[in-house]
Structure formats: C-alpha cells, structure tokens
Amino acid sequence: MNQTTIINKLNDLKYDGFKSAYLRQIEDTNYSKLSFDERVYNLLEAQEIFLQNKRISVNLRLSKIKDKQASLEDIDYSSKRKIDKSIIKDLSNMNFIRNHHNVIISGCTGTGKSYISQALGNRAVIDGFRVYYIRVPTLLEEIKISRATGTYTNLLKKYSRFQLLILDDFGTSTISTDDATNLFEIIEDRTEINSTIITSQLPVSSWYDYLNNDTVADAILDRIIHSSHRIELEGESMRKLRSKINKI
Template sequence: MTDIHTLERLLRRLRLSRIASEWHSHEKRALAEGWTPSRYLLSLCSEEASHRETERLRRYIKEARLPVGKSVGDYDFKQVPELNAAQIRQLSETTDWVDASENVLLFGASGLGKSHLAAAIVEGVVNQGYRARFYSAGELLQELRKARSLLRLNEVLLKLDRYRVIVIDDLGYVKRDNAETGVLFELIAHRYERGSLIITSNHPFSTWGSIFVDETMAVAAADRLIHHCYLFEIQGESYRKKTSNAVAKKPSK
C-alpha cells in the first residue's frame, strides 16, 4: 500500500473527510506558491473547520423543522404598523436573549403571521449556531402525553434541553383537559430559566383560563413565561382574509 493510500485511510478513520478530499489540491498550491509546512497545515485545518461548520448548520436547520419561506425579510411589517419590527429583527439577529433563557410570546388573531415570525426568529438563531425545534402545540403535547403515560416524561423533558429554543405554535388550539394542560405546565416549569420558549397563541393571558383547566395552574404558567420575555400583541386584519377579499374583487374575464 502506498503512502498516499495509507494517508487517505488514516484521514477517514480520523473523520477528517474534508482534508481527505482536499489535501492533494492544497498540496499542489503549496508547492507552487512555496508555502511553509505550517501554512499548508493551517490551510487544510481551516478547510475542515469551515466544512464542519457548514454541515453543522445544515443539520440544525433540518432538525429545527421550520416551515418553508418564513424569513424576517418575507414578512410584511407594513400590514401591522404597531408591531415593533426592529425588535423582531433584533431577536433574529442576536442570541443574548437565548443565552439568558428568555421567552418570546406572540399573541393575536389567526392569520396575522405569528407562526411566520416565530419561524423567522428561530431561523436567525439557528444560523448563529444554536439548536432549536419548531413544534405545533398539538404535536408537542401529544408527544409529552405519551411520555407521561410511559413514565418517561422527565426523560423526554431533559432530551428537549438539547434545543436552546423551542417553538410551541398555535397554543390556543390545545384541548382543555387535565392531560394536555398538565404536561404543558410541566414543560413550561421545566424550561423556566433553563431554555427559551417561543409561543404563538390567539389567546392572550387574560383568557388562558380557556386553555388550562385549573386557574391556579394558568396563573403559575403565565407567571413563569412573562418573568423573562418579549411580548408582542399583534393586531390587524388577517392576511388570509385580505388575500381572499382581493381575489374576490378581481374582475372576471
């Protein structure tokens, strides 16, 4: 076996896949430009590090399961002039709030883009190297209910800690029963000052009694969420309704 074959096998065993595929082209350039051995090694290591970072971000975006086409740039802030667009952009471009385990709460009627904004903020956070996960409220609570029935709820909550940010989308559609609101409270209590939540809901805190069976639990959940949070109450006419009206008004040919 030649030295080249041995080298390539060792690089792959060491999981230096980018160096294994690029070392020869870098070697040619190093010889042509008279690089020192240390510069050649630096070039290879930089290539490997850059490749790993790109792959890591790709994995994070995939596991976040974000809805497609929901970036900050795609949101029409002109339709909701009272919304603090600068603060939304700041949340998507910075991670101080994630490091502080602060929450983002987006309240408003259906069709105002709450899910869009939640996904846009998370996309920005993930692109800065943080793991996150976008859940519909029904999907997440069903998963937690199943875990509780198997006596594995605490284990699942700990596994969710891998995500620095968790989105609970459309919380207003949660069933008002002890099983769902119980695991929802467990999640909120577990994440308190441990990890960030982004929650969208068409129910403001004043009506959370319609979500939680127990009023004391509703107050305790709200208290934990708002202790460290950015609260947005979005007002206006539904985008979907506006689009539907615009289509209806088009003259027929």
C-alpha cells in the first residue's frame, strides 16, 4: 500500500487533522525515531485537536458574538476603571456557568461592558459551552414577532438551551409592560438551569423603576440579582480614549 492510497482514504473520511499530521510525519525524519505506538498516538491527537478547533469555530459563529477577538487577557485594568481583577479571574474559570450563576456588568456608555461580556462569552465557547449573544432591544423585537407568528414556544426553547446567554444593552431604550413580561419569561425559563450575563448603563438600583411593573420587576430582580456576580465599571468612555490616542 502506498502513501497516495492512505491520503485518499483520509480525504474520503475527512480526517483532515490526521492527514496533516501524517504528511508531517512523512516529511520530518525525526518522527522515524518514535515507536509505532507514539506515531499513531500523534496522528490521533492531531485529529482530536482539529475537531476541537473546528467545533470552537462553528460554535463561535453560532454564538453571534460580534467581537470574536475580545479576550479576558486584553482587559484594561487601569485604575480609573476600578475593575476588580479578582472577580474577572474568578469568572474566567467558567464555574459561574457550571453553578448556574449570572453576571451583571454595569457602567456608563463606552466603558467596556460589551467587551467584557463578549470576552467571557468567547472564553466560554472555547471551554465547550453553548453561548448566544443578543442585544435586549433585538430580543424583545424577536419575541413580538414570534408571538405574532405563533412561534413563541419555539423561541423560548431556543433561548433555554444556551448554557450562557449574553443580554447586551439592557435599559438603553424604553420598555413597555409587555416587554418587561416577555423579558421575565426568558429569564424565568433559564433560572437555576443556565447562566445569563446582562450589561446595562443603568445601575441595578434603577432597574426596578425602569421596568415599570412592580410584579415583574420583583420577579426579575429576585431571579437575577441574588445569584449574580457584579462588575461595575467607572472611568471615561474607552471609545473616547481610543479616539484621543488616534489623534495624537
């Protein structure tokens, strides 16, 4: 049996990682020093890594996270932002998802709420969790459409299956009584089952008045606040700071 036959079979099986490692073994004479078992293990490991990377790539695309490059390692911890590095470190191990806890990130516009939420989302995807990102105004519009088309139950099922749901821009637009109720149902369906990250320009103390529905506000706050990790950002808008730097 020749090498071409083996390569053709690997192509047929779509064992791309295995094939790349096999070609490396052919070209690199150092591999001849390894035992048969070591060379086979190297090939299998290469295929496993290839499948893991492919799965991460697909799940990142399906997550709808806008900033695929957002990284916890690149968070700016300058003193004016007053970010508690220990909180980020604690969240980075993803135990908050395993324990079905939530995260609330608040701060003025441009302070980096969305970036941190997406950095956490990217890390969660890499660690094998199902993640989905959506702005709250977009979610509320989706719910309205689903109710009108009779697909609301399917929409609830869709959002309940994500182990981490990132709800960005809570409180940036007015919310009706129906909107508040719809948001509650999404959150209720995930409570103690999956985790949610909420970013908001509004401090948590203002959420009750913003929701403008005492019953729903009580229910949402009860389900989110008591099992949440809090990140409160301060300082000047990061977008303004970057703009100033670019002008220098």
